[in-house]
Amino acid sequence: MYSKYDPDEFDGMEKPSQSLKDPLIIHTVPAHLQNSWESYYMEILMVTGLLAYIMNYIIGKNKNSRLATAWFNSHRELLESNFALVGDDGTSKDAVSTGKLNQENEHIYNLWCSGRVCCEGMLIQLKFVKRQDLLNVLARMMRPVCDQVQIKVTLNDEDMDTFVFAVGTKKAMARMQKEMQDLSEFCSDKPKSGAKYGLPEILAILTEMGEVTDGVMDSKMVHYITNHADKIESIHFSDQFSGTKVVQEDGQPLKLPETKKTLLFTFNVPGMGNTSPKDMDTLLPLMNMVIYSIDKVKKLRLNREGKQKADKNRARVEENFLKQTHNQRQEAAQTRREEKKRAEKERIMSEEDPERQRRLEEAAQRRDQKKIEKKQMKMKQIKVKAM
Amino acid sequence: YRTRQDEDKRRLNCYPPSTEANPTLEDPTPDYMNLLGMIFSMCGLMLKLKWCAWIAVYCSFISFANSRSSEDTKQMMSSFMLSISAVVMSYLQNPQPMSPPW
Numbered sequence: 001m002y003s004k005y006d007p008d009e010f011d012g013m014e015k016p017s018q019s020l021k022d023p024l025i026i027h028t029v030p031a032h033l034q035n036s037w038e039s040y041y042m043e044i045l046m047v048t049g050l051l052a053y054i055m056n057y058i059i060g061k062n063k064n065s066r067l068a069t070a071w072f073n074s075h076r077e078l079l080e081s082n083f084a085l086v087g088d089d090g091t092s093k094d095a096v097s098t099g100k101l102n103q104e105n106e107h108i109y110n111l112w113c114s115g116r117v118c119c120e121g122m123l124i125q126l127k128f129v130k131r132q133d134l135l136n137v138l139a140r141m142m143r144p145v146c147d148q149v150q151i152k153v154t155l156n157d158e159d160m161d162t163f164v165f166a167v168g169t170k171k172a173m174a175r176m177q178k179e180m181q182d183l184s185e186f187c188s189d190k191p192k193s194g195a196k197y198g199l200p201e202i203l204a205i206l207t208e209m210g211e212v213t214d215g216v217m218d219s220k221m222v223h224y225i226t227n228h229a230d231k232i233e234s235i236h237f238s239d240q241f242s243g244t245k246v247v248q249e250d251g252q253p254l255k256l257p258e259t260k261k262t263l264l265f266t267f268n269v270p271g272m273g274n275t276s277p278k279d280m281d282t283l284l285p286l287m288n289m290v291i292y293s294i295d296k297v298k299k300l301r302l303n304r305e306g307k308q309k310a311d312k313n314r315a316r317v318e319e320n321f322l323k324q325t326h327n328q329r330q331e332a333a334q335t336r337r338e339e340k341k342r343a344e345k346e347r348i349m350s351e352e353d354p355e356r357q358r359r360l361e362e363a364a365q366r367r368d369q370k371k372i373e374k375k376q377m378k379m380k381q382i383k384v385k386a387m
Numbered sequence: 388y389r390t391r392q393d394e395d396k397r398r399l400n401c402y403p404p405s406t407e408a409n410p411t412l413e414d415p416t417p418d419y420m421n422l423l424g425m426i427f428s429m430c431g432l433m434l435k436l437k438w439c440a441w442i443a444v445y446c447s448f449i450s451f452a453n454s455r456s457s458e459d460t461k462q463m464m465s466s467f468m469l470s471i472s473a474v475v476m477s478y479l480q481n482p483q484p485m486s487p488p489w
Contacts, residue, residue, distance in 0.1 A: 042486075042487055046441050050445070050448065053448055054448075105454075133449060133452045133453055134452075
């Protein structure tokens, strides 16, 4: 092919035949310079995912809102006929009825009711599942969870006698016995089957003493619970309610936790997550049970034996607590005394006038001597009394 | 069971403020997601990793969906803005599409 060219022209140049054997590398055009959106498919996937999340958020939020409204509409009449104040969001200083639910979250709605004899107030929390969070929706496909309605009735001191009692599903009872401060201290026996009192097998009872169960489980309560056993997660009556067990921090002497007379109800909404607004009506009889319980607890009084037992239990718990914290309190007192002594010594050392220093030292010595003498006197008195 | 009007008024108790102490303990999801979102945004911005930036956007969306109404919207907005800026910066610096891990 080089015949038309003069071979002299190519003097000094290497034979080009080698380069013909090297493969031709064709580089691909970088994807962002190609005029096609197809190469951005990962990004399109991401954006589609985000859009799906937003759609689910809107749909979930609306569903929860509709369920809450349905619940409130079906319960409003009963609540307004029993309580003077229905709905208070805590923003105004005066107790004025707002007449609507207080939305804490996209899945939690609160309602505070007050103004009734026998109780201080009632806080109702509608704890729906997180329908607005797509991750949660996917997690619930593996492990279904129920919507729950939690009702907490706080009572005045004169409205309830001293007892601790709980009834609910076996799982809930086992869990609460471990987690709740009052149930673990006062109801130390294993949960008893509800069948003994005419309740379905799936329910168990935790009680401080048999008399309490007999008093609470009258025929009407048994009737309520049996008819709605599938919706009851737990019912907890306690005059020593202080919430779950607090994890102790080292070095901090604990005070006995504050207790409040409380009735706690946890109900499961039927549907296991796939609830419709109509299902909210089925919870109305349970609210009737709550109102009935408030009145019942006011009338329930332990007999003399029961009261003695209850008082003994409470004294025992307090004593145990004091014993446990005794060491901690002693250590704290010891450190305080040492600090005081150190501070005094420093003060004496920092005194510039040697005369004053000597006087302060003598005063400190005299005080220490007096303390030792006092202690010795006390020991002698105790010995004499013991004799 | 309504008593006389004045008895009702005496017994009216306002919404107890103490119940608000527990929400932070009960559900830490929005706080964790917020933190994760910020971490991923910073990784995406500094290490120029596109997938980090995208995950940061998802984290801030999840944090928003789980947030309590008492929480500051400024915090949410700043987390959003940070994650979106991480995505935008990654693409401005390197407009190539993300390559899948497979």
